[in-house]
Amino acid sequence: MASVPLLTALHGGSDRPDALRVDGRACSYEELLGAAGAVARRVSGREAFAVEAGASLETVAAVVGGLLAGVPVVPVAPDAGPDERAHVLRDSGAELLPVDFAERADFSAAVDDAGEPDAGGGRPALVLYTSGTTGPPKGVMLSRAAIAEDLDALARAWEWTADDTLVHGLPLFHVHGLVLGVLGALRVGSRLVHTGRPTPAAYAAAGGSLYFGVPTVWHRVAREEAAARALSGARLLVSGSAPLPSPVFASLAELTGHEPVERYGMTETLITVSARADGPRAPGAVGVPLPGIATRIAESADGIGELQLTGPTLFDGYLGRPEATAAAYTDDGWFRTGDIAAIDPDGTHRIVGRASTDLIKSGGYRIGAGEVENALLAHPAVREAAVVGAPHTDLGQEIVAYVVADGVSASELTDFVASRLSVHKRPRQVRFLGELPRNAMGKPQKRLLPPL
Ligand code: MLC
Ligand code: AMP
Numbered sequence: 001m002a003s004v005p006l007l008t009a010l011h012g013g014s015d016r017p018d019a020l021r022v023d024g025r026a027c028s029y030e031e032l033l034g035a036a037g038a039v040a041r042r043v044s045g046r047e048a049f050a051v052e053a054g055a056s057l058e059t060v061a062a063v064v065g066g067l068l069a070g071v072p073v074v075p076v077a078p079d080a081g082p083d084e085r086a087h088v089l090r091d092s093g094a095e096l097l098p099v100d101f102a103e104r105a106d107f108s109a110a111v112d113d114a115g116e117p118d119a120g121g122g123r124p125a126l127v128l129y130t131s132g133t134t135g136p137p138k139g140v141m142l143s144r145a146a147i148a149e150d151l152d153a154l155a156r157a158w159e160w161t162a163d164d165t166l167v168h169g170l171p172l173f174h175v176h177g178l179v180l181g182v183l184g185a186l187r188v189g190s191r192l193v194h195t196g197r198p199t200p201a202a203y204a205a206a207g208g209s210l211y212f213g214v215p216t217v218w219h220r221v222a223r224e225e226a227a228a229r230a231l232s233g234a235r236l237l238v239s240g241s242a243p244l245p246s247p248v249f250a251s252l253a254e255l256t257g258h259e260p261v262e263r264y265g266m267t268e269t270l271i272t273v274s275a276r277a278d279g280p281r282a283p284g285a286v287g288v289p290l291p292g293i294a295t296r297i298a299e300s301a302d303g304i305g306e307l308q309l310t311g312p313t314l315f316d317g318y319l320g321r322p323e324a325t326a327a328a329y330t331d332d333g334w335f336r337t338g339d340i341a342a343i344d345p346d347g348t349h350r351i352v353g354r355a356s357t358d359l360i361k362s363g364g365y366r367i368g369a370g371e372v373e374n375a376l377l378a379h380p381a382v383r384e385a386a387v388v389g390a391p392h393t394d395l396g397q398e399i400v401a402y403v404v405a406d407g408v409s410a411s412e413l414t415d416f417v418a419s420r421l422s423v424h425k426r427p428r429q430v431r432f433l434g435e436l437p438r439n440a441m442g443k444p445q446k447r448l449l450p451p452l
Contacts (some may be wrong), residue, residue: 006067006144009162009189015193023055023196028372029099032061034104039065041105043097048127050074050094055196058099060172060182062375065099067125067144074127074139075173077338087136088129092319127319128174130267131368133358139319140267147179150270150313151187153290154180158208158261159277162189167208169198169217175267176241176364181212187395204230210319212239214364219248219394228255236261236277241364242396243351246283262286263388264351267366268328268334270313280348286365288347296334305343306355308334314338357446359442361395366397371423375417376401381408384436386419386444387427390452397417401427402449 010029018026027035039062043049049063053075060445066073074094076085091097096122122436126143133138142405154160155331166185168175172194185192190210190408195202204227212235213221218239221228228251231237237252237260244262253259263274264286273286273295293311297303314335317325329335340353369387376385384404387395403413410430418426 004420006183007064008185010186014162018191020057020060020185020192020222022057022060022192022194025057027057030062031104031413032057034106035061035099035101036064037107038103038105039097039099040069040071040107040198043071044069046071046095048072048074048092048094048123049097050076050092051099052076052078053171053178053389054193055169055172056102059446061101062097062099063126063172063178063182064186065107067203069124072124072127072141074129074353075424076129077171078174078421081418081420081422084137084422084425088139091129092127092135092139099401110411113339124316126179128178128267130174131366131371132324133356133368134414135368135374135442136371137368138321138324140180140317141316142270143316143426145210146270146313146315148187149292150179150290151184153264153292154184154271154274155188155288157263157274157276157290158210158238160184160188160190160236163207164188164190164210164235165193165208165418166190166210166212167193167195167206168212169202169211170214170364174241174365175265175270176212176214176261179270193213200224200227203227209234209235211237213237215239215244215248216242216395218244218252222251226233226254228252231258232438234258238263240265240271242361244283245393245396249283253330264335264349266339267399268315269311270308272309272311272313273366280299282348285344285348285350287349290425295343295349296337297341298330304340304342304352307339307349307351309337310334318368357388360387360397360399362389362392362395362399363424364396365422366390367399367425371402371421372399372427375420375425375439376403376413376427378420379405379408379413379416382406382413384444386446386449388446388449390429392428398428399426400429400452402431402433402436404433429435 123409125144127139129137200221240263259281262277265271298306359366372387373385382405386402392398
């Protein structure tokens with residue numbers, strides 16, 4: 001198999017001392033390659049390894065090190081509770097690797113001209129854990145070929161070049177912050193400023209040309225007029241991971257002078273549809289399919305239905321779950337996104353909802369209702385639990401738990417969930433009911449839950 005170099009610009013070599021800045025610490029490409037080389041040496045020969053993926057140079061070095069060595073990297077959310085962390089490590093078989101950025105090694109002798117090995121022998125580059133409607137998170141296997149295709153398509157769509165300075169403050173254990181936000185910069189060669197947290201003040205101070213954010217970040221920027229106005233010197237503001245509310249689109253356009261570019265994606269498919277830097281942008285519209293991506297709307301009378309796709313950016317399946325992988329595709333081989341969409345006559349895609357209410361998006365994080373319900377049911381006082389996403393101006397959706405329980409308070413239950421799962425999986429509201437509404441078959445009916 002021919003090698004597929006992924007981090008072309010990193011190997012091509014800018015000699016800027018601050019090519020990369022993560023949460024206040026800067027490094028050059030040479031320093032990053034040295035630290036990544038040390039990681040590559042340590043993991044070489046392993047099946048996979050995990051890294052605690054905080055917003056740090058260590059996380060970047062670990063991921064690049066895995067790519068250099070051709071060993072799959074499993075980023076773990078730093079705030080993952082013990083249950084979630086244990087699940088990810090057990091399911092992936094990966095051990096957590098502590099990383100010391102000061103440790104340096106030259107790994108270039110072990111790799112080919114492109115600075116990377118032969119596609120890791122067909123193994124995934126990354127395994128990213130993401131929630132489904134039920135059960136614990138599944139590991140999504142992403143190949144370096146899929147990542148390379150996606151980043152190149154996005155670079156073309158956004159006219160993203162080495163002259164850009166990319167700014168964002170997104171988590172480094174998901175597609176948005178890690179694949180686009182870090183590997184994208186190292187492939188294209190743009191300077192990267194990761195702000196640690198994506199606060200409006202940090203975005204305003206960073207002086208970038210290209211900004212990434214989830215809608216919650218853009219909502220917060222749009223609320224702080226001075227910070228928003230400071231982005232007027234940028235070239236492109238990109239929003240994704242959840243629907244960007246129309247009022248936020250309008251405020252950003254007014255305060256920054258830039259209509260944001262919206263793009264749509266999933267962990268399993270990477271980014272597949274996007275507005276273009278040289279094309280129209282409209283609230284509620286996520287643009288057109290990237291080159292190589294084919295989309296269709298599943299049969300429906302009114303042209304609104306499940307969005308299905310095929311293309312070179314799709315995942316290699318869920319780790320160790322062939323049935324779940326097969327179930328994600330239609331019989332004729334299209335990936336079922338579970339998102340409800342419409343396609344305008346000019347090809348513009350609009351995401352109008354989700355097929356299942358059991359996948360919640362809060363602050364851009366994907367949260368399975370079933371995982372939170374199981375965490376609640378593990379509490380001895382809880383007899384029944386139903387978790388839903390309720391509309392929320394800042395977060396898009398907030399997690400609301402309806403429980404049947406005795407002798408326990410709402411805050412005890414949220415703390416209990418937080419002690420097992422990541423912070424953002426905590427219910428924001430807990431409602432106590434005498435019983436859950438059920439249909440004649442005895443199945444809980446979330447549609448019939450009392451309004452908040
Ligand atoms: C949270 N908090 C709670 C709570 N939940 N407190 C009590 N009860 C609860 N239920 C605490 C938090 O710990 C935090 O505390 C404070 O409340 C504020 O929390 P928040 O409102 O959630 O804000 P914040 O922590 O600032 O996070 C917002 C955010 C974050 C936007 C920065 O949600 C985020 O990083 N989202 C990005 C997700 C993402 O990258 N998704 C991409 C998936 S890939 P404290 O003490 O810490 O202040 C993908 C593909 C694609 O989707 O298309 O891109
Ligand atoms: P994740 O796997 O965390 O990447 O979540 C993927 C989901 O995020 C998709 O299935 C969509 O529901 C949602 N999503 C991503 N981008 C957008 C967008 N621009 N507009 C609406 N929903 C989006």
